[in-house]
Amino acid sequence: MILRRCIACAITVILSLPCAHAEKSDAFKSAIEIPAGVYRPLFRGENDPREIRIPRFFIDAHPVTNADFLEFVRANPKWRRSTVKRLFADDGYLRHWMDDLTCGDGRGDQPVTFVSWFAAKAFASWKGKRLPTTAEWERVAAAGFESADGSKEPRFVAEVGRWYSTPAPRTLPEVGQSKANFFGVYDLHGLIWEWTSDFNSAIVTGDARSDTGLERQLFCGAGSLGANDRTNFPAFMRYGFRSSLKAGYTIHNLGFRCANDP
Amino acid sequence: MKWPFFITLLSGLTILNCGADEAKSSAKPPCCREALPLGAYTDQSLYQLDSKWTSDVSRELKLGVLRGRPQVLVMFFAQCEYACPRLVHNLKALESAMKVDLRQKVDFLLISFDSDRDTPEALRAYREKNKLGMANWTLLRGAGDDVRELAALLGINYVKDARGQFAHSNVVTVLNADGEIAYQHQGLEDGSLKIIEILERLTADAARPSGRKTSQ
Numbered sequence: 001m002i003l004r005r006c007i008a009c010a011i012t013v014i015l016s017l018p019c020a021h022a023e024k025s026d027a028f029k030s031a032i033e034i035p036a037g038v039y040r041p042l043f044r045g046e047n048d049p050r051e052i053r054i055p056r057f058f059i060d061a062h063p064v065t066n067a068d069f070l071e072f073v074r075a076n077p078k079w080r081r082s083t084v085k086r087l088f089a090d091d092g093y094l095r096h097w098m099d100d101l102t103c104g105d106g107r108g109d110q111p112v113t114f115v116s117w118f119a120a121k122a123f124a125s126w127k128g129k130r131l132p133t134t135a136e137w138e139r140v141a142a143a144g145f146e147s148a149d150g151s152k153e154p155r156f157v158a159e160v161g162r163w164y165s166t167p168a169p170r171t172l173p174e175v176g177q178s179k180a181n182f183f184g185v186y187d188l189h190g191l192i193w194e195w196t197s198d199f200n201s202a203i204v205t206g207d208a209r210s211d212t213g214l215e216r217q218l219f220c221g222a223g224s225l226g227a228n229d230r231t232n233f234p235a236f237m238r239y240g241f242r243s244s245l246k247a248g249y250t251i252h253n254l255g256f257r258c259a260n261d262p
Numbered sequence: 263m264k265w266p267f268f269i270t271l272l273s274g275l276t277i278l279n280c281g282a283d284e285a286k287s288s289a290k291p292p293c294c295r296e297a298l299p300l301g302a303y304t305d306q307s308l309y310q311l312d313s314k315w316t317s318d319v320s321r322e323l324k325l326g327v328l329r330g331r332p333q334v335l336v337m338f339f340a341q342c343e344y345a346c347p348r349l350v351h352n353l354k355a356l357e358s359a360m361k362v363d364l365r366q367k368v369d370f371l372l373i374s375f376d377s378d379r380d381t382p383e384a385l386r387a388y389r390e391k392n393k394l395g396m397a398n399w400t401l402l403r404g405a406g407d408d409v410r411e412l413a414a415l416l417g418i419n420y421v422k423d424a425r426g427q428f429a430h431s432n433v434v435t436v437l438n439a440d441g442e443i444a445y446q447h448q449g450l451e452d453g454s455l456k457i458i459e460i461l462e463r464l465t466a467d468a469a470r471p472s473g474r475k476t477s478q
Contacts, residue, residue: 085305085310086305086306087305087306087307087308087310087415117414118411118414121411197407197410198410198421199414200410200413200414200418200419200420201419201420201421202419202421243419246414246417247411247414247415
């Protein structure tokens, strides 16, 4: 009887913790080493190399969670929902939380979303890290389940394609539920979109199928860019998505993860 | 015989090294004014940024020193072969199209994408080549991350290509006296009329009204 009451009590305590999250193994939480390699940019200038060399770096195994972000706003009051400056986040910032310091039961292990690029960048530097560049992110995301080049794995291509054609669920799943990729990194496809440090390097207009006069007007030098791989549909979607973002935007399925140098 | 030369040299130094000398030279660039004690920045002000910039007169500053007068801001780079010369040409045309009274209440601000090549010296050469007036034009360079952040705030996308040229959005931004984005003109078409109309409105209540009063 007493034992049962204790268990009930313990469960109550656990449930009432804001953003309680289950303990994950160290291997899961840690940053993953990505060896030096190459990235083939989707768009490149006539004179640009086909491949960009990316030095060795580390990337978080999974996206930053609500529980992680709660720690950050506890330590940095200026990034709380009620105090953040409108210049650095629109009014949807952390909208899914109950208040400044409560992200809600069962949300702890979900990826944090409704965060602006500025907030993501501030979190990363608070951790002594940084956001990955688009090239770094794409290099990791190009890996399949068995190799560093997922485009040669039909099962991987089909799985990624399925996610990009499915609307995001209202309640996001927890991080780390999907199958890790070749490098051991989770959730690059199938959970959320992610900020990159240079998301605003995408030079494309809303309706850009070729070199148009409009693009030449709006972008200096845009006429010289051409697509590298016209079959990589998910990469086009990511490129288009990034180009439509503004740094203060907060969106229900846009989060981030950190990277760092060796 | 030597005095006139000495005085010329001295005044030349004053212009270049404006931070050190508070003499009432009318040729003091906007970046070298004292920051106005106007209290906290507004929530939308770009002047909240902590990033440090260097001007073509080698002055280190935060953007907040530009507070008090509207700024016409363009991001560019000195070795641009395509659009930037036209953007800067448009700005100069805009300047000449302003009435003298308005011209003395507005500053022009050029900020470079090219953190590697646009050193203060390169920017100074650019100023001279394009005859950008000392009294109302500021040319700045910053660290790569800070440039990326400022561009993000202005909604400007850019990417560097293999030759070191930058593909970038062509945008003229008008900041009000508090550093908030008041208006943006996209593209290379001349938008002077609309910009002047906006500036007329903004200067009516700016804290640093006229060019001549500020040298105190």
